[in-house]
Amino acid sequence: MSGPVLEVEALTKRFGPVTAVDALSFTVARGTTAALLGANGAGKTTTLAMILGLLLPSAGTVRIFGRDLAAHRYALLPRMNFSSPYTDLPHRLTVRENLTVYAKLYGLDGVRRRIERMAETLDLGTFLKRPTGKLSAGQRTRVALAKALLNDPELLLLDEPSASLDPDTADWVRGVIERYRAETGATILLASHNMAEVERLCDDVFVMSGGRIVESGTPEAMIERRGLSTLEEVFL
Numbered sequence: 001m002s003g004p005v006l007e008v009e010a011l012t013k014r015f016g017p018v019t020a021v022d023a024l025s026f027t028v029a030r031g032t033t034a035a036l037l038g039a040n041g042a043g044k045t046t047t048l049a050m051i052l053g054l055l056l057p058s059a060g061t062v063r064i065f066g067r068d069l070a071a072h073r074y075a076l077l078p079r080m081n082f083s084s085p086y087t088d089l090p091h092r093l094t095v096r097e098n099l100t101v102y103a104k105l106y107g108l109d110g111v112r113r114r115i116e117r118m119a120e121t122l123d124l125g126t127f128l129k130r131p132t133g134k135l136s137a138g139q140r141t142r143v144a145l146a147k148a149l150l151n152d153p154e155l156l157l158l159d160e161p162s163a164s165l166d167p168d169t170a171d172w173v174r175g176v177i178e179r180y181r182a183e184t185g186a187t188i189l190l191a192s193h194n195m196a197e198v199e200r201l202c203d204d205v206f207v208m209s210g211g212r213i214v215e216s217g218t219p220e221a222m223i224e225r226r227g228l229s230t231l232e233e234v235f236l
């Protein structure tokens, strides 16, 4: 299929009097990584939730792989996945049990082999047998990413992928995401507050405020427009 993997058009979400996402439109090309940037409350998480089909839009459309999400939800969802620091991992189950449950929910074959691969990719070996309720926040972030990669998603949505990680581990996780994209050609949309992360991983940036895109472009163009040396300085 040619054309963008993700097309968001006039997407709107109202919660009572609050318009969290306001006629938002953007596209993400195949095999690229794009970022939604913005302050707390800008509407990033609400946008991701609508793309995942977890929240119904008040108006507008989401097209994925050229198909309307509202009409083709069950065909599209197995080809996607997401990770968030708030991913709900049943606390009493061990990491291995959690991943097994998700693999079965996705109807995947070769569950044991997939989990071994994820354990290796995200270095989960030392805590695979531990209940997720006993993990540190950083370990949970890594398990959430393992869960997100289990079904080899062609479209990967990441909310704050390096939240709760120390700088070295955050950097290492960014390497995992980069390699995943390089090896699979996946398309990635992430929401982040971390400029170093966005500069390293992303081809395109959409800056959101009040549920709208107020600026977009490549990280390099945004830096150049302001005569800065890094994207980090843009949002100081």
Ligand code: ATP
Pocket: 015, 018, 019, 020, 038, 039, 040, 041, 042, 043, 044, 045, 046, 047
């Ligand atoms: P953060 O970086 O803090 O996650 P965000 O950019 O992801 O922020 P959203 O969580 O999408 O922002 O929130 C956008 C707006 O919508 C905020 O004003 C928020 O208070 C509001 N909002 C989000 N979810 C709900 C809800 N379930 N009910 C009412 N208002 C909501």
